Amino acid sequence: MSVLPFITVALFGAVLGSFFNVLIYRVPRGMSIVRPRSSCPYCNSAIAWYDNIPILSYILLAGRCRSCKKFISPRYLVVEIVTSFALCFAFFRNGLSPQFFVESLFFSLLILVTFTDLETFLIPDLYSIGGIFLGLALSGFNPQVTWKEALVGVLIGAGVLLAIACGYGKIRGHEGMGGGDIKLLGMIGAFTGWKGVIIALFVSALSGLAAGLIVMAVKRQGLKTAIPYGPFLALGGLVAYLWQKEIIHAYLTLGSW
Template sequence: MAGTLPFYIFAFVFGAVVGSFLNVCIYRLPNGQSVVLPPSHCPNCDYKIRFYDNIPMLSYLLLRGKCRSCRTPISLQYPLVELINGLLTLFLFIKFGPTLTFLFLFIFSSALVTITFIDLEHQIIPDIISLPGIIIGFVASFFLPWLGWKNSLIGMLLGGGSLLVVAYGYQFLTKKEGMGGGDIKLLAMMGAFLGWRSVPFIIFVASLVGSIVGVTLMLVQKKDSKLAIPFGPFLAFAALLYVFYGREIIWWYMSLAGPSPGG
């Protein structure tokens, strides 16, 4: 453990630093802005953020959650994204070690963090993340023996196709648009990265958790069934759950059924 501790620390710090960049993407992509230029600045007073004010989580605490220049409050989202991405990177490294699987799933999880926070605030999933993600996931399949390109291709088609059928079915029955195209592309990306076996798991878990959260919010806020809740964060949660515990959960569920007759 002592020998691996520095690597664990590095993984967490690296993930948190990338999380700082993800905050830039979360803020700028929905507004059609470049994620490179201009450099990070306060949106209120345009103060150019110095490197010592951009240390993940630590700078937020030292500045007491306010801009150094104009003292405008900084959203808690910034250290939260950095913390979440740091922890995800750490857990991926613990589970997979310094492997190509870790590298590609790190890219995958970082994309999901970005998508989750954009979808929560704007209820959109930018194509600039999901479409390249589909390609990267498929390319990764040629380097990951446990995935394979056929598994990835079927996962991509099954993921996107299944939600497309649901979306058209809902629209046909209700004459209203229910599920957005962003969710369809997102699930296609998930299928490309994780293979076709992940798709039923992700749909089931996301639908179950989404239903529980949706009903709870309607009861608490006393709103009707027209309450709009983005589905992307639930898909992201289900996909990450599959990455870390998918096989264990599936085996546990199968064991509940008991042995087959005559088995």
């Protein structure tokens, strides 16, 4: 493969990531995603086009607003870099094909969910329910699943977590896992099938537990520290999407000892 298409995809990914930053801030707040123009969250001064260049502007301004000099969240830089990398990765795996667009869509949904949930403890229906419909509609171009596997994935994904949430609510007396997590696992099922759902659940539980223990050790606050679960489900969804066959193969090989 030549370099020019990769540079094109990387630049497009950075611009898309810049748009995702707008979505991450505005969608959970119910704001319009086209108006008003981007402004500093602290001093409200409008951001000029030359200060709104993906990745580059953040580095040149050292992460500060040009007017008030307050620090802008590094999330803006991280999302632009991660989105650019995700699209390059999908392009490397698929070339310019329908599969490239489906894979980029799934990675994009995981990025949007992760960073929105980290900041607001919300997973907007736009990404979860919207993703379920898109995942089902585009399953014909998804090399990971057939449309039947995608449909069963949605039902198992949403169903399993609903059962856990009901059981957890009965034991602890309050809602442990949010409705957003349930719809998110349904979305992951639409792109990875029911086997992917099970892998995503295991990976999210293990990584979530590890992160929870680390946070508890650092903050010394016990179990009350709230951590959003969406980013761990998203990580599980990514692992399930990329290595589903390998994980199942390894599991069956271990089982036959």
